[in-house]
Amino acid sequence: MRRTVDTLAPLLGPALVVVLFAVIASQTVNAADDVKFRTAIVSVAIVVALYVFIGNSGVLSFGQISFVAVGGFAAGLMTVPSDVKPGVLPDLFPLLRDHSISNAWSLVLAAALGGVFALVVGVPLMRLSGLAAGIATFAVLGITYNILTYWTRIGPGATTLTLIPVTTDYVQATIGALAVIAIAFAYQRSRWGRQLRATREDPAAAQAAGIDVHRQRLGAFVLSGALSGFAGGLLVHLPPGSITTNQVYLDLTFLTLAMLVVGGVHSLWGAVVGALGVSLVNILLQNGENGIDVFGWNITLPQGSSLVGVSIVMLAVLLLRPGGLTGGREFGLPRSLRGRQAGPEPPAPAPEAGV
Amino acid sequence: MTHVQALIDAIGLGAVYALIAVGIGLVFGVLRIINFAYGQLIMIAAYMLVFTQGWGDVIAILIAVAAAVFASLVMDRAVFRPLRNTSPATVLVATFAVSYLLQNLALLRYTYQNRPVGDSVGVLGGLNQAADIGSLHIRWITFVAIGTGAVALGTIALLLNRTSIGLQMRAAAADFHTARMVGVRANTVIMAAVAISGVLAALSAVILTVQSPQVTNTTGLSETIFVLIGVVVGGMTSLVAATLGGFLIGFANSFLGYELATQGSTSQTAVPFTSGVYLPSVIFVLVIIVLLLRPDGLFVRRGRAPVERV
Numbered sequence: 001m002r003r004t005v006d007t008l009a010p011l012l013g014p015a016l017v018v019v020l021f022a023v024i025a026s027q028t029v030n031a032a033d034d035v036k037f038r039t040a041i042v043s044v045a046i047v048v049a050l051y052v053f054i055g056n057s058g059v060l061s062f063g064q065i066s067f068v069a070v071g072g073f074a075a076g077l078m079t080v081p082s083d084v085k086p087g088v089l090p091d092l093f094p095l096l097r098d099h100s101i102s103n104a105w106s107l108v109l110a111a112a113l114g115g116v117f118a119l120v121v122g123v124p125l126m127r128l129s130g131l132a133a134g135i136a137t138f139a140v141l142g143i144t145y146n147i148l149t150y151w152t153r154i155g156p157g158a159t160t161l162t163l164i165p166v167t168t169d170y171v172q173a174t175i176g177a178l179a180v181i182a183i184a185f186a187y188q189r190s191r192w193g194r195q196l197r198a199t200r201e202d203p204a205a206a207q208a209a210g211i212d213v214h215r216q217r218l219g220a221f222v223l224s225g226a227l228s229g230f231a232g233g234l235l236v237h238l239p240p241g242s243i244t245t246n247q248v249y250l251d252l253t254f255l256t257l258a259m260l261v262v263g264g265v266h267s268l269w270g271a272v273v274g275a276l277g278v279s280l281v282n283i284l285l286q287n288g289e290n291g292i293d294v295f296g297w298n299i300t301l302p303q304g305s306s307l308v309g310v311s312i313v314m315l316a317v318l319l320l321r322p323g324g325l326t327g328g329r330e331f332g333l334p335r336s337l338r339g340r341q342a343g344p345e346p347p348a349p350a351p352e353a354g355v
Numbered sequence: 356m357t358h359v360q361a362l363i364d365a366i367g368l369g370a371v372y373a374l375i376a377v378g379i380g381l382v383f384g385v386l387r388i389i390n391f392a393y394g395q396l397i398m399i400a401a402y403m404l405v406f407t408q409g410w411g412d413v414i415a416i417l418i419a420v421a422a423a424v425f426a427s428l429v430m431d432r433a434v435f436r437p438l439r440n441t442s443p444a445t446v447l448v449a450t451f452a453v454s455y456l457l458q459n460l461a462l463l464r465y466t467y468q469n470r471p472v473g474d475s476v477g478v479l480g481g482l483n484q485a486a487d488i489g490s491l492h493i494r495w496i497t498f499v500a501i502g503t504g505a506v507a508l509g510t511i512a513l514l515l516n517r518t519s520i521g522l523q524m525r526a527a528a529a530d531f532h533t534a535r536m537v538g539v540r541a542n543t544v545i546m547a548a549v550a551i552s553g554v555l556a557a558l559s560a561v562i563l564t565v566q567s568p569q570v571t572n573t574t575g576l577s578e579t580i581f582v583l584i585g586v587v588v589g590g591m592t593s594l595v596a597a598t599l600g601g602f603l604i605g606f607a608n609s610f611l612g613y614e615l616a617t618q619g620s621t622s623q624t625a626v627p628f629t630s631g632v633y634l635p636s637v638i639f640v641l642v643i644i645v646l647l648l649r650p651d652g653l654f655v656r657r658g659r660a661p662v663e664r665v
Binding site: 060124125127128129131132134135136138139140142143145146147149150151254257258261265302303304305307308310311312314315318319322323 | 389434437438441442444445447448449451452453455456459460462463466467469583584587588591627630632633635636639640642643646647650651
């Protein structure tokens with residue numbers, strides 16, 4: 001029993017934190033801040049999806065937000081009621097214009113499209129590593145953004161897609177984030193996950209041991225793409241039920257990557273801590289712009305200073321703890337609570353070789 | 356507009372991008388750091404041109420150069436040096452954070468005063484006029500950009516090949532550890548590279564602000580992103596290859612932009628890649644193809660670059 005708890009601790013710890021975060025937020029937060037906290041939970045899903053590829057493979061990708069974008073736009077577009085769609089989006093292909101699907105199916109569709117898109121992109125791109133992989137995945141993001149912004153046959157183009165049903169409440173956001181965390185945990189414990197982590201630590205040795213680096217990276221990339229698409233579906237159903245291409249482009253890419261690195265790239269725990277931590281700092285500073293009471297002092301920060309504050313916090317964490325807040329360790333119970341069978345602490349992962 | 360005109364404009368943009376590429380490539384050479392915040396050095400220099408409005412062009416440019424060099428040195432001391440022995444991903448994200456910090460600080464200038472984003476610059480504004488040569492209309496700044504690019508690149512080539520500090524910088528770029536063992540002072544070399552990259556940022560800022568005289572908190576951002584793509588496509592392991600890559604992406608952007616705009620369809624419902632609005636997609640597809648065929652870089656001789664097998 002104790003062993004099982006030890007084994008599952010890296011899953012149960014993050015899951016519990018997300019559930020607690022959601023329960024406390026849903027009971028205490030006022031209506032104005034509600035959306036920000038729900039967005040924080042959805043960002044857990046996005047950052048964990050990023051972690052599935054970047055954390056396990058050690059290859060930096062700037063392209064995962066394109067899967068969030070594709071999933072988000074697909075889920076949004078297909079849940080706008082079909083009786084208003086021809087009026088607001090007349091250029092759409094008839095298949096997209098005249099049909100709509102339910103909230104649950106839209107999330108399935110988002111995940112499927114994200115996965116398929118990642119597969120198509122990943123087959124050629126996963127042969128690259130280091131800087132070339134980073135730039136090539138960034139190019140994918142650029143192409144996705146460019147085509148989504150201008151091709152009005154598949155979406156709203158440069159305008160805002162509105163009238164999307166708002167279905168991501170605390171329950172949907174939390175269940176979604178928990179599902180992504182559980183899949184990420186199952187993957188990293190699986191045979192494939194372990195093989196990929198071996199290629200991260202020493203590609204040459206992993207290859208010598210018979211691991212197909214290209215195939216393992218592709219697998220993680222597709223899984224990450226599907227989870228990103230799913231997270232995009234959750235994102236698009238947040239209030240106010242609208243999305244633009246700029247929302248799922250550079251800013252979100254940098255913010256989610258920063259969350260992952262601030263938390264600690266090499267662990268699931270790091271992804272969750274980073275996403276919730278950075279979100280909380282951001283919410284706090286945003287509220288500071290509207291005036292906040294600190295020990296009886298009313299402090300009002302100048303407009304726009306929350307972004308400055310978030311950048312400073314990120315920079316400070318990176319300078320003080322370059323391995324991220326968790327140092328790349330998984331969540332674990334304190335030693336005194338562990339079973340006797342538990343071995344010594346595993347050594348901290350070595351810094352990755354390439355970008 | 357003719358093809359010749361498009362060609363000359365493309366060389367002009369390529370020259371500016373090449374300047375930025377050298378600035379990024381020099382720092383990468385000695386520090387192995389991709390400085391994403393390089394665009395904000397350009398932004399800082401551009402704001403100096405705004406603040407020194409009316410002080411005379413020469414003084415304004417000198418102050419811009421000084422500010423960019425100072426900011427570049429501070430960035431090195433405050434961020435790059437503490438992170439020198441950490442993973443490249445951490446350093447890269449740290450430069451994102453610096454970039455965001457500086458952009459958002461600049462944005463405060465507008466939100467604080469509650470006014471629309473943007474300041475105009477008048478330094479060397481006369482260069483924005485066009486010279487008529489036959490049927491061609493070419494802005495003077497295009498010639499200045501090409502000239503500045505050529506002179507700056509020539510000076511840096513001389514510096515690297517004919518001076519002691521240049522030799523040390525090349526040695527540090529080839530193998531930093533061994534270079535230190537034979538007596539190259541690490542911090543001197545790094546500071547020299549960082550300072551020169553600041554000078555180049557200021558020069559590009561002057562040219563960019565003449566070409567489009569509006570300075571905002573995102574000045575230099577998209578240029579830096581494109582140049583970063585260009586230097587990786589060209590080849591980061593060699594400064595010449597990186598510079599050629601920077602030039603090429605500027606050239607391609609300008610030239611393909613003209614061709615797509617004049618030849619392509621203008622309909623919003625047209626199939627992608629057939630109209631001018633899809634220029635970034637066309638460039639990015641070309642980038643991916645080049646990276647798949649030559650992952651070490653287009654202008655790096657095969658077998659010379661360190662081979663990454665996976």
